[in-house]
Amino acid sequence: MTMRSFLSVRRSLALAAVAMVGAAACSGGSEEAAITTPVETTASEVTTTTAVEVTTTTAVEATTTTLAPAIIRQPLTGEPLASEADFVERPAMAVKIDNHPGARRNHSGLAVADIVFEEKVEGSLTRFAAVLHTQDADPLGPIRSGREQDVALLSSFNEPLFAWSGGNPGVTALVRSSSLVDIGAPSYPGSYYRGPGSGPHNLYSDSDSLYSLTPEGHPGAPPAQYGYLDDGQVFAGAPGRNVSFSIGSIDIEWTWSDEEQRYERSQEGEAHVDKTYGRIGAENVVLLGVDYRQSSIDQNAPEAITVGSGLVSVFSNGEYLSGTWERELATSPFTLTVGGEQVIQLTPGQTWVELVEVSTPGEVPAFEVS
Incomplete structure (x- = not known):
């Protein structure tokens, strides 16, 4: 296989992976096979299929209706793409x-x-x-x-x-x-x-x-880490325009901006500003409740335990939802759910994940909301 062919296959696999994540997010995680099911027929109806692909044949004419294909997105922002050519193939x-x-x-x-x-x-x-x-x-x-x-x-x-x-x-x-x-x-x-x-x-x-230091043969783009809302869908939960909390000794606040339609970050009582790119903000702020233990390598360093499960609060669109995070393997993305079943879907855009310490594993991360 030539290098060009290898890259083409790799690109197709990455796009397929992103498309499958988008499809699962849209369906709430359920899958339905497109299997033709025989039914009793009349003079005007011969076959029907499931909701994935619906085909109806009559004695007069045959028509086929197919649902729109799964949305292709940038994997780390959930941004919908107009074309596969817009997909960013480089590594994270x-x-x-x-x-x-x-x-x-x-x-x-x-x-x-x-x-x-x-x-x-x-x-x-x-x-x-x-x-x-x-x-x-x-x-x-x-x-x-x-x-x-x-x-x-x-x-x-x-x-x-x-x-x-x-x-x-x-x-x-x-x-x-x-x-x-x-x-x-x-x-x-x-x-x-x-x-x-x-x-x-x-x-x-x-x-x-x-x-430029990317090694030759790198597998390419990252997989999607979260599910995202579709066009026309809006994140909805309890009011959460301002949220404040601490990590270590750092006091942090995220404030919803109606003008920017995103949260803006402050720390230690001051607006957090990127010297080159301006005010730091995000469409989604995820407060992940984690246990910190002493690092097995460095006794002076804490180690956040991010494989397992715990409680989470997700802020987006000036509102928030609380639920559970789970992660079976370090190579797996975090799964964020409400009630252990309904996947929390984020607003497409940038996401900040705050590893908030809890005193007891499984405890709700402490924050104040207004």
């Missing part, structure tokens, strides 16, 4: 972004990431794993080190590129033995540079430079 790229007070004024790239995870690290601070796919960023940073918890958190993105400043020997060995593709500064120092700020809060790169 996770970039570790510093949230130390010395780094915040120089944040760049967070505002254009498809999905951002916020996790607790040592010192009661937080750090971000910004997952890029559909948009580029220049610069990206400040970039900092990884943690053991990143491997489980990010393994569902189909061998994501992992941009980081490095880590201790144990974390480095873990990353390099995982499905994450190490494109960090220790391995590729020429793709990173020192910029605004003081060390160690001043390491940067850009998406073009980092994507």
Whole structure:
């Protein structure tokens, strides 16, 4: 098989995977086979089929009605696509972004990431794993080190590129033995540079430079991580225009903007602004209640447990729903449901996932809503 043929097959499989996720989301997870079922016939009716494909034949004329095909979407934003040619085939790229007070004024790239995870690290601070796919960023940073918890958190993105400043020997060995593709500064120092700020809060790169490090034969685009609403559908729940909570010592608030039709982020009482791309916001904010344990590699670092289950609250369209998150394997996306059955479908757009610590596994993440 030639490389061109291989790429064509790989692209078709990725598109099919996204289309199947969209179809499952539309049907609430149920499947119905298109099987022709014999029925008693009359002079004017011969056969009928299920709702997937309906065919009616009469003695006078034959007509066929078929439902619209499944929507093709960008996998990490749920954006509906007009054409398969618009599908972004490159890998997902996770970039570790510093949230130390010395780094915040120089944040760049967070505002254009498809999905951002916020996790607790040592010192009661937080750090971000910004997952890029559909948009580029220049610069990206400040970039900092990884943690053991990143491997489980990010393994569902189909061998994501992992941009980081490095880590201790144990974390480095873990990353390099995982499905994450190490494109960090220790391995590729020429793709990173020192910029605004003081060390160690001043390491940067850009998406073009980092994507150029994609290894030959990479499997390509990530699978969809969540289900999304269709055109004409609106996220509905309890009123939730403002939500505030803490991760470690960081006080966080998301406020619904009628003008922007999205939530805008503040931390420590100040608007959170991306130096290059403006006010940081998201169509969806997911508060994931997780247990933090001591890392088995670094006794000073917490480890968020993101495989298993817990409680979740999802904010979108100025409203929210509370339910359950489940994840059987690190390579599986999170499943978000109400009552363990109805899948919570997000508004197409950017999503922030806040790993909110709970004192007891299965406890509701603490937040205030108004």
